[in-house]
Amino acid sequence: MSSPTVVGLRAAGTSFAVELGRPVPRVLHWGADLGELSEVEAEALRLTAGGAVLNNAPDVPRPFSVWPTEAETWSGTPAVSGHAAGRGAVPRPVLRGFSQDDAALTLELTDASSGLDVALTYRLTPSGVLEVATKVTRHGDAGAEPYDLAGVVAVLPLPRRAAEVLDFTGKWCRERSPQRLPLAFGGHVREVRRGKPGADSPYLLTVGEPGFSFASGEVWGMHVAWSGDQKWFAEQLPEGAGVHASVLGGGELLRPGEVRLAAGESYVAPVVCFAWSDEGLDGLAARFHAYHRARATHTGKPRPLSLNTWEAVYFEHDLDRLLELTELAAKVGVERLVLDDGWFRGRRDDTVGLGDWTVDRAVWPQGLTPLVERVHALGMEFGLWVEPEMVNLDSDTAREHPSWILGPAELGAPSRNQYTLNIAHPEAYQYLLGSLDALVGEYGVDYLKWDHNRELHEAYDRVTGRAGSRAQTLALYRLLDELRLRHPRLEIESCASGGGRVDLGILGRTDRVWASDCIDPLERQAIQRWTAQLIPPEVIGSHVGAERGHTTARVTELSFRLATALFGHAGIEADLTRSTPEELAAFTAWAQLYKEFRPLLHGGRVVRADLPDADAYLHGVVSQTRALFCWARLATGAAGQPGRVRLPGLDPSRLYRVRVRTDAGLPSLREVAAPEWFTRAVDGPVELPGSVLTVAGLPMPVLDPAQALLLDLSTVDRS
Template sequence: MIHSWRLDDAHQTLVLAAQGARLAAVVYWGPRLPDSEDIAGLHAAGLIDLTGGMLDDIPALSICPEAGRSFQGQPGLVLSDDAGRPWVPEFHLVGAEEGEGSLVLSYADDNGALSYRARFGIDRETHVITAQASLESARPMRLHWLAAPVLPASQHAADMIDFAGRWCGEFQPVRTPWAPGIRMRESRTGRSGHEHFPGLIVPGQGATNTQGEAHAWHYGWSGGHRMVAEELPDGRRQIQFGHASGTEPEAGTRFETAPLYATFSPDGINGCAVAFQRHLRDRIVTWPKPDAPRPVHYNCWEAVYFDHDLAELKDIASRAAALGAERFVLDDGWFGRRDDDTTSLGDWVIDARKYPDGLTPLIEHVHGLGMGFGLWFEPEMVNPDSDLYRARPDWVLGPADQIPGRNQMVLDMSRREVRDYLYDRIAALLSDNAIDYIKWDHNRLLPTPDAEQTRGAYALLDRLHGAFPMVEIESCASGGGRIDFGILGRTQRVWLSDSNDALERLRIQHEAALFLPAVVTGSHVGPRRSHTSGRVLDIRFRAWVAAQRHMGFEMDPRELSEEEAGVLTSATTWWKANRGWMARADILRLDSADPAVIAEQQLAEDGARFVVFAGQAATSAQISPRPLRLTRLSAEAMYRVDLVNRADLTGLSRGNPALKSGPVTLSGQYLMRHGLTLPWSFPGSMWVLEGTRLQEEGTS
C-alpha cells in the first residue's frame, strides 16, 4: 500500500509518499501539478532501476534517511543511548494529520522507545514551505545529529550556491558543481556566522536571476548549524540542515530542529528571493509599530567611538536631524568605565563620569529634535575587567583558560540566574529612560557551539519583548555574524556588515537580498574615508547605496561640506518620499550583461511603479554601458522611466542617450528584452531610475 500526501500553492507542489508504514520521502517538488494527478502513482513512477553493485532494493531517501534500513548516504539521525551505544531505529507510521496547507507525520520506532514527528506547512501567499522535525524518547538519549525534514535536490541542476564570508565581507556566494559525495558546511562559532550563512540555492540548468527554475533553503537558527548536500552513487541528491554536531552535549528525552524554510521558483532565482523576503517581512518579524514608516537612522559609533561628551553628542544629534535623521542611537561607551573595549562589559550601569545626570539630558535633546532614541548593548558578553566578572567568574561559558576574543568572554546563557541578571539590568534602563530601540551586539565567537546558548539568548529576548513590546531591537554580531530567520523572529533589523564602505555594501546588499527584504536591512552612509577599508568614495554613491535599504547615517556629520550635506539631504528626502511603497516592494536582482554593474529593480506590490539602482562597481570592459534589462513588467504596458539623479552626470558623458535629457516612455517588452540605455559613469557611482506604469486609454 502506498501512503501519499501533497501540499500546493499557485507556484509549486510538494508530494510525499511511502511504501506501507515506512518513513515518507519527497517524491516530487516542483511546478504545480494538476489537481487530477495520481500522486500515489508518483511513488512508483520515480523508482530507479537496479543494476550490478547495488542492494536488491533501493533504500528510500526519506525525510529522515535511516541507517537501520541500509541507507548508504548521510543518515538523518545519529543517536546513542546514555551509555554511548549507537541506537539505530527503524520507524513506522503512527498517524498523519492533514490541515489546510499543513501536514504532520508521526512515527515510532519498532520497540516503542522513540517517536519522530515531521511537520510541514506551505504558505500560499509567500510560497514558502516550512518543515521541522522533533524526536522524543522514553529514556535519556544522546543526540549527535538530527536533520530537519530532508528534501531532495534536483538531478537536473549543475551547481549549488551557498555562502561564505568574513568580517566586513559577508554574503560571499560560492558556486560548487554537483559531484558524487558530500559538500558540507558547518558553523561551529556558536552563531549563524559570517563564515557559513545557513542558506542554499540550487538553480536549474541555465537559470539566472530572472529566468529558469530554482530551489532554495534557509535554516532559521542563530546558533551553530550544519548543511549537507549529498549526491549518492545512484545519482539521487539530498539536502540536510540541522544544528551543528555536538551542540546537544547533554542526554535528553526531547530534541527539535529549527524550522527549515524552503521554496521552489519557476521564474528564476528572484522567485526564491521574493518568497523569502515576503515571508520574513510578513510572517516572521514582529513589528512594534507595523503602520509606522521606517525611520532614518543615525548611529554615532564612527563619529565618536568611546569618546562620549554630552555637548558634542548634542551637536552631532542636531546636525543629524538637520540632514533628515529620525532616530539617534548611542553606541558603545556609555556604561561602566568603558573607555575602550577592554573593560566593563556586563556592568550595565550608566557611566557617571560621562553622564553625571544620566542619559536624560541627551534623550531629551534628541526627542526635542523629533528623533527617537536608541542604545547599544552587548548582553551576552563580559570583560574580565568588570565588576560582574570579578563577582561571578563562574558565569562564563567554557574553560577558565580559554583563548579570549576581543578582550571578552561569553556569559553562559543557559543559566537562568545569568538571564535574570541581564533582564534586570536592561529592564531597569528601559523603564527609567525613554528608549525605543536597542542595538544588540554579539562580537566574539563562542568557545564551543552549544544549542542551549542560543536557546538562552532567545529566552532573554522573548522576555524583554513581552515586557517592552514597543522597543525595536537590531541584531548585530560584528556586523552580519548573526543573521537568520530565528533571530529575526525576535528582532526587527539587522546590521548587515560593519563595513560602511559603499562599494563593499553594494555587493553585500545585492547578495543578502536573496533572503532579506529592505525593511530589515540596515544600510548607513559612512564617512568620506571608510574606517574599515580606507577607501574614499563620493557622497552621492554613499547616499544612494544606503537608500537601497533601511537608510541611515554613521559618520561624523561635522566632516560634511555644504555641498555634501546638500547631496545627502536630497537623497534622504527622496528616500522618505518613497519609503512607503518601497517597504513592501520586491527586490529583484537584475541580470547585468556587464559584470562591472551590480543592479537591482525594486518593484511595487501592485507592479505600478519601480526603482532601479544600477551601481557601477568597477571599470567596464567595453567603452559604453550595455543595455540593462528589467524584469517582471507587463509586456504590453507602457512605462515612463526617468533618471532621478541626472545632476550626477559627468563631463566625460558626451553622448545623447535619451535619459540624459528627460524621461522616456517605453513598453515593458522593450525594457525586458532590450533594456535601458544608461549614460556613462565613473566606477563608484550609481544611477537611480524611477519607473511608472502608464494608464491605458479607456481604463479607469
C-alpha cells in the same frame, strides 16, 4: 492533493507530495505545482516513484523516505544519529499516524530500537516556502540510559537537473560572498561551529539547473532558521536517493553530550526552510521575502531613517557634541538616533566595562536623560547599543561572578578583548534581564542595537561541565522574548561584528540586521545584493558613512554613498557636525527621497539584472505602478560602453515615465556625451514603452568607477 495513499500540500505554484507507505512515508515530489491530483493521477505518481534494482545492490528498489536511515539502505547523511550507552544507534522507524490540514502535514514515527518518537511537520506557507519542523521524544519506558542525540536533520530530495551549487562564505566586512561549484558525487557539507551563523555563513544553500541566474533557471534553496551551530549539506550518491538524484538538508549541529534525552524528554529541532522557484534567484528571493513579511514578528511600520553615532564620535562621548549632532540629524530628516558603544561604566575603549550595564556617571553626570529628552523632543526615537552576551575580564561583573563566564576555568585567548557571558546561567540571565529592563524603562529606549562580537569557542558551562552553545542560543531567544513582552514597542537590531548573525531564527525576535560593519559603498553594493537573497531590504541596515571609509580607507563620493544606502533600512553613520552646508543639503534631499520611496523599497519585489560585466550592477525594486533602479559601476570595464541593458521586473505591455533622480547628486560619466534618453530624463520625465525597457533594453551611460545613478519609473495610464 490527497488519495488513500498519497497526501500533499499546494501553495503559490509549489507542491509537496508524500506517499503514506510503511514502514516510513516517502517523498514523491517537491517543486512545481502538480495541480489537484485525482486518485488516478496520485496513483500514477506513486507508481512511478519506484526505481530500478541495481547490480551489486539491495534486492529491492531503494526508497527515499521522509526520515532516511540505514534501515532503508540509505548510505548518506541519516535523519537522526545518536545512541543510548552504545545501543539504539541504528534506528528502524515506522509510521504510527498522521494528520493534515490545508497548510500542514504531520507524520508521527516511532522506533523501538532507539526508543524515540518523531513528530515531523511540513508546513507549506502562502509564499511557497516549506517549513520542516521536527520533534524527537524519548519513550517514557525507554529505560534508565539517556539517549545521546548527535544530530537531527531535515532532508528533501532533488532531481538530476539540480546540478550546480550556490552558497556563501565571507569574513568580517565581506559577508555573504557567493561561491558556485558543480554538485559532485559525495557531499557538499558546511558546518558552523562559531556559536552563531558567522560572517562565513552558508546563509542560503541553493542547488539548481547549471547556469541558473537571477532571472532564469529552476532552483531549490534551503535555510537553517537557527542562530547557533548549524549543519548544511547537498549530497549525491551514485545510486541516487530513490528515483531522485540527490538531497538537500540541514539542521542544528550538536556538540557531544549537548542533548541527552531521558525518558519523556524531547528535543525540538530548529525549523529548516525550503523553497523552489523556476524564476531563478530573484524568484527564490521573492518567496523568502514574502515569507518573512508575512511573519507575525515582522513590523509593518515605516522603517525610520536612523543616525548611529559610532563612526561620528566612537568612544568620545561628550554631551554638547552629541546634542549638536542630534540637532543636525533632526534638521536633515533623521527619525531615530542611536547612541553606540561608550556610554556605560568605565567604557573608554574596548578593553573595559562589558558586562557592567549602568550609565557611566563620570561621563554622563545626569545620566542619559539630557540627550534622551532632546532626541524625543525633536520627534525622534532613541536607540542604545548593548552587547549583553559578552564580558570584559576588566569589569565588576567578571570579577564578582567568574562562574558566569562561558568557558573552562583556564580561559583560552580573548577575542576583541572579551569573553562570553553564560546567559543560560540562571543568575546571569536574571542580571541581564533586570539591567536591560531597567535601562529601557528609565530612559524610554525605543531601540536596542544588540551586538555580539566574539565567537563561542570552548563554550562549556563552568557549573555543569557540558557544552553550552545550544543552551546559550535558547537563552538568548528567551531573553529577547521576555524583553519584548515587557516592552512591546521596543525594536531590536541583530548585530554581530556586523553581519555575523543574520538568520530567520534571530529575525523571529528582532526587527532588522546589521549587514556588515563595512559601509564602504563599493563593498556594500555586493553585500546588500546578496543579503537580500534571503531577507527583504527593510530589515537590512544600510548606512552612509564618511568620505574616507572607516574599514577600508577608500575615498568615495557622497552621491555614490547615498545611492547605495537607499536600498535598505537607511541610516547615517557620518559625523554631520563636520559636513559642509552643501553636504547637509544633500543629506536632506536624500532623506526626503528615502521617505518618498520607502513604501516601494520596503514592500516591492527585488530584481537584479544578469549582466556579462561583473563590475556593473543594475538592481531595483518594482511594484505594479512604480520602480526604482540603481545603475552602479564598481570598476572600469573592458567594453567602451555597456550598450542596451534590460530592466528586469517591468511589464512590457505598460508605458513608463522615466526620470533620472538627481536628489542625491549625479554620477560622473566617462563619455563625451551621454545617451540622448539619459540627457532628456535628467531634465524631465521621458515616456518609454515597457517593451523597450525590459525586452530591448536601455543604452546605459558609461559611469566612472564607484559611481551610481538612480532611475525612477512610474506607469502611465493610457486610458
